[in-house]
Amino acid sequence: MLRIRSVHLCDFGPFKGEQRIDLPKEDGVVIVYGENMRGKTTLLNAIRYALFGRVLTRGSVEIQLHQLGNWESAADGKYGFHVVLAFEQNGDTYELTRECRVRSGVSKPASNADYIEESFLTKNGSAMGPQEAVLELGRIMPETVSRFFLFDGELLQQYEELLRNESEMGRQIKEAIERILGVPVLTNGRADLAQVHKQAQHQEAKAAQRNQKTQQLGNLHAELLGQREAMQQESARLRQELDRLRGTKTAKEEQAKKQEMLRGLLTLRERLQEEINSLDRKISEKEDKRKTLLTTAWRSLLVPRIKAFREHIEEQLRVAREETARRLIHAETTEAIRKALCTGSCSLCEQPIAGETKERLQNRLTEFEGTPQTAASDDRIPSLERQVSELRRYQTDSSIAVLHEISGAINDFRVTKATSEDRLRELKEQTAGLDESEVRRIYAEYEKAVQEIVIVENGLKVHDAALAEIDGNISRIESELGKKGGSDLQKERKRREIAEGLRSLFEEGVKVYRDHLRTKVEKDATTLFLDLTSEPEYASLSINSNYGLTIVHKDGTSIPVRSAGAEHVVALSLMGSLQKNAPLRGPIIMDSPFGRLDSVHTRKVIHTLPNMAGQVLLFVYESELEPKLARNELKGALRREYRIERQSARYSKVEKVV
Amino acid sequence: MIDDKKTIGLTPENRSVMDRIMEKGFFREQKDAALFAMAYAINQGVPSGNCEGANTIWNVGSLDPEGEIRSLVGNLFPDGVLPYRLTEHLINAGLALIGARMAADPGLDLTDFLGKEQASFTSQ
Amino acid sequence: MDLLSTILDLRQKQFAHLPEDLVKEIVRIEIDYAEDRAEALKRVEQALERYLNSLPENKTC
Numbered sequence: 001m002l003r004i005r006s007v008h009l010c011d012f013g014p015f016k017g018e019q020r021i022d023l024p025k026e027d028g029v030v031i032v033y034g035e036n037m038r039g040k041t042t043l044l045n046a047i048r049y050a051l052f053g054r055v056l057t058r059g060s061v062e063i064q065l066h067q068l069g070n071w072e073s074a075a076d077g078k079y080g081f082h083v084v085l086a087f088e089q090n091g092d093t094y095e096l097t098r099e100c101r102v103r104s105g106v107s108k109p110a111s112n113a114d115y116i117e118e119s120f121l122t123k124n125g126s127a128m129g130p131q132e133a134v135l136e137l138g139r140i141m142p143e144t145v146s147r148f149f150l151f152d153g154e155l156l157q158q159y160e161e162l163l164r165n166e167s168e169m170g171r172q173i174k175e176a177i178e179r180i181l182g183v184p185v186l187t188n189g190r191a192d193l194a195q196v197h198k199q200a201q202h203q204e205a206k207a208a209q210r211n212q213k214t215q216q217l218g219n220l221h222a223e224l225l226g227q228r229e230a231m232q233q234e235s236a237r238l239r240q241e242l243d244r245l246r247g248t249k250t251a252k253e254e255q256a257k258k259q260e261m262l263r264g265l266l267t268l269r270e271r272l273q274e275e276i277n278s279l280d281r282k283i284s285e286k287e288d289k290r291k292t293l294l295t296t297a298w299r300s301l302l303v304p305r306i307k308a309f310r311e312h313i314e315e316q317l318r319v320a321r322e323e324t325a326r327r328l329i330h331a332e333t334t335e336a337i338r339k340a341l342c343t344g345s346c347s348l349c350e351q352p353i354a355g356e357t358k359e360r361l362q363n364r365l366t367e368f369e370g371t372p373q374t375a376a377s378d379d380r381i382p383s384l385e386r387q388v389s390e391l392r393r394y395q396t397d398s399s400i401a402v403l404h405e406i407s408g409a410i411n412d413f414r415v416t417k418a419t420s421e422d423r424l425r426e427l428k429e430q431t432a433g434l435d436e437s438e439v440r441r442i443y444a445e446y447e448k449a450v451q452e453i454v455i456v457e458n459g460l461k462v463h464d465a466a467l468a469e470i471d472g473n474i475s476r477i478e479s480e481l482g483k484k485g486g487s488d489l490q491k492e493r494k495r496r497e498i499a500e501g502l503r504s505l506f507e508e509g510v511k512v513y514r515d516h517l518r519t520k521v522e523k524d525a526t527t528l529f530l531d532l533t534s535e536p537e538y539a540s541l542s543i544n545s546n547y548g549l550t551i552v553h554k555d556g557t558s559i560p561v562r563s564a565g566a567e568h569v570v571a572l573s574l575m576g577s578l579q580k581n582a583p584l585r586g587p588i589i590m591d592s593p594f595g596r597l598d599s600v601h602t603r604k605v606i607h608t609l610p611n612m613a614g615q616v617l618l619f620v621y622e623s624e625l626e627p628k629l630a631r632n633e634l635k636g637a638l639r640r641e642y643r644i645e646r647q648s649a650r651y652s653k654v655e656k657v658v
Numbered sequence: 659m660i661d662d663k664k665t666i667g668l669t670p671e672n673r674s675v676m677d678r679i680m681e682k683g684f685f686r687e688q689k690d691a692a693l694f695a696m697a698y699a700i701n702q703g704v705p706s707g708n709c710e711g712a713n714t715i716w717n718v719g720s721l722d723p724e725g726e727i728r729s730l731v732g733n734l735f736p737d738g739v740l741p742y743r744l745t746e747h748l749i750n751a752g753l754a755l756i757g758a759r760m761a762a763d764p765g766l767d768l769t770d771f772l773g774k775e776q777a778s779f780t781s782q
Numbered sequence: 783m784d785l786l787s788t789i790l791d792l793r794q795k796q797f798a799h800l801p802e803d804l805v806k807e808i809v810r811i812e813i814d815y816a817e818d819r820a821e822a823l824k825r826v827e828q829a830l831e832r833y834l835n836s837l838p839e840n841k842t843c
Contacts, residue, residue, distance in 0.1 A: 135817050135818060138816075138817040139816065139817055142817075182784075182785045182813075184812075184816060185785055185809060185812040185813050185816065186785065186789065186812075188812050188816065188819065188822060189808055189809065189812045189826075192808075192812070192819075192822060192823045192826045193808070193826065195823060196823075196826060196827055196830060199827075287683060290684065290768075291684065291685060291686040291690075292686070294684060294685050294686070294690050294694060294768075295686065295687075295690050297690075297694055297697075297772075298690075298693035298694050298696060298697035299697075301694070301697035301698065301700075301701060301772070302697045302700060302701070302730070304701075305700060305701060305734070306730070306734070309733070309734055387733055387736075390729055390730075390733055391733055394730060400772050403768070403769070403772055404769050404772060407767060407768055407769045407772075408769070411767065487839075490839060491834060491839075494834060494837070494839075495830065495834055498800065498801075498804075498830065498833070498834070499830060501797055501799060501800045502800060502804070502805070502808065502830075504797065505789065505792060505793055505796075505797045505800060505805065506789070506808075508792060508796065509788065509789045509792050512788060512792055513785060513788045513789070516788055583784065583785060583813070
């Protein structure tokens with residue numbers, strides 16, 4: 001197990017001059033207290049820097065080396081820094097030094113280029129060569145698994161990625177977990193034995209070719225092996241391509257997610273523009289129709305007036321006709337009376353008229369002749385009739401209602417268009433300066449990746465089927481060789497059979513070990529989780545193929561979404577479980593691990609820490625973890641306390657608490 | 659005897675009104691607007707009259723190819739004013755009325771001139 | 783159950799014809815040379831060769 005003995009810094013971050021933290025030999029917890037901005041994270045970074053030569057910010061962004069030196073020392077003209085990490089593993093002691101010093105000739109460094117970086121590793125007091133040191137460190141603490149030992153409480157969201165099967169981050173973390181659990185021992189073994197098996201098959205084929213009895217079979221064997229080799233290479237290429245495409249698809253999906261809002265805005269913009277164009281077309285059509293109607297609208301406007309006027313003329317005509325009729329009757333009657341008086345007899349019945357009747361008729365005649373007649377209106381009648389006839393020609397269906405309707409529709413379209421234009425203007429302002437072509441490119445690339453994935457997957461299926469057929473043929477030939485081959489082939493056959501067996505063993509071993517590990521990790525994580533959580537209705541943790549853990553309620557259902565605090569507890573459970581199950585054991589070093597936890601959970605975590613790893617190093621601030629609480633909960637497991645004291649804004653000092 | 663007009667025109671002021679109406683995009687041609695103005699004037703009860711100071715725009719043959727307007731105006735206003743002279747008067751009067759309304763309310767729509775309001779008919 | 787015991791257990795149950803010592807040696811090689819794949823492959827080949835040469839039928843006088 002890896003155990004850190006001391007961390008020695010010089011002018012690293014706020015730690016001016018030579019400063020040191022010593023860790024005890026015994027298992028237990030060491031706590032370093034420090035307020036915000038005093039350098040707690042820098043201490044974690046010092047260990048990371050020593051081991052891997054890199055320092056990360058909160059957002060996992062690498063910090064430039066020339067920014068790491070102490071500013072007060074730099075102000076005094078002293079540049080550069082170094083870190084020395086002393087540790088032991090499996091009985092060997094190591095001292096790892098990594099330093100960054102100014103190049104000769106540079107008086108005031110301004111960038112990484114002005115520095116030289118060097119590192120060296122001693123093992124049991126003897127310096128190791130550079131290549132050897134790299135291999136040794138890679139074996140002791142591979143960087144890919146460091147996140148499970150160097151735990152930054154601010155980076156919890158990484159662990160949530162394990163729940164998302166296809167995320168790139170999730171895949172990387174899964175690989176890191178499997179690495180720490182030793183799975184690569186078996187997957188590498190499987191790969192190596194596959195290679196050994198392949199070579200053994202070739203050797204067997206060559207031996208068969210050398211023997212006359214088995215030459216033909218040997219030739220066929222060699223040919224098939226050659227074909228299979230080519231097909232396997234092609235399969236590997238296709239699989240690599242598929243991985244690449246899947247990676248592209250996932251990356252584009254993630255990029256697209258970030259761009260989703262922009263895409264939504266762009267789509268809306270396009271839609272609005274189409275709407276506006278459509279409205280323009282509709283308005284134009286309606287306006288055209290209106291113009292056509294307005295060519296003759298003056299008639300419609302005048303319809304009521306013409307009708308009223310015509311009716312007036314018709315009335316005049318009627319009156320004129322009546323008058324004419326009356327005059328005619330009057331004239332005829334007067335004439336008939338005159339004639340009767342003159343002839344002395346009625347023109348109708350031819351009876352003689354005398355006496356009273358004659359007198360009456362005479363009076364009547366006088367009366368008629370005395371009645372004034374209106375002026376003859378006969379000559380007006382044709383004119384009136386002509387007018388009526390002309391006015392009737394103007395009878396037309398009124399287009400006024402239709403014009404109202406069309407104008408109403410145009411106005412409605414205009415209002416809608418104005419609203420859309422306004423919204424479009426807003427959107428254009430929102431999206432001004434945003435790279436639209438980038439969004440389109442991302443989506444186009446995503447679509448392309450999806451299509452290509454389908455093609456490659458189909459290609460792989462066909463390929464794998466062909467490979468399986470060739471494998472079958474190869475097996476048949478090897479079986480034949482086994483029957484026909486003599487003692488000269490025996491060794492090669494034995495080699496092949498053993499290699500094949502070993503390959504199958506390791507292949508099966510990978511599956512069994514993975515299943516076993518997941519079960520174990522799930523079980524140990526559950527045990528830890530139930531110790532850490534205060535929620536009585538949580539029954540267990542459930543693991544997925546990526547080692548992502550879901551909380552399971554006692555009714556059997558999963559808790560789909562969890563708070564940052566719950567995430568914290570689950571992540572700690574995973575870390576503790578990995579520590580228990582990994583062949584690679586080491587300290588747990590945590591920066592601000594309790595930030596999101598309440599006092600109940602903080603107490604539970606503190607209590608459980610000594611069970612999670614042999615050596616635990618915590619960087620905390622006092623309101624996050626009260627010293628009194630830590631001492632009460634840890635008791636004898638608390639080995640040492642340090643405090644980072646402020647000397648100035650740019651100078652912190654690590655003091656041991658007595 | 660005075661001959662009726664052979665051309666019909668607009669006063670400079672009514673020419674401006676015509677331009678403003680055409681800008682609104684309701685009418686395809688100016689003569690459509692002119693006849694509309696004439697009808698509007700008739701409906702508003704504009705009496706018979708004469709227009710001075712009009713500059714020729716149309717030939718009566720292009721404005722009234724079938725003689726329909728001549729006949730109609732002659733019928734509606736049988737007071738002896740020559741039909742095309744009267745038509746010119748009515749067109750200008752109508753444009754003046756429309757122009758005055760547009761000046762008072764620039765947001766007026768065409769439909770505001772399509773209303774049912776009309777002067778009651780009186781004997782000519 | 784750790785990695786080695788998992789693989790040995792599997793060997794016993796399903797691949798009993800494979801030699802236990804050879805399996806242990808290969809696991810050891812893969813642990814020690816996890817970062818040097820070329821070296822790991824070479825040593826696995828050598829381990830197999832040594833085993834084959836140790837078999838009575840392959841021993842030469």
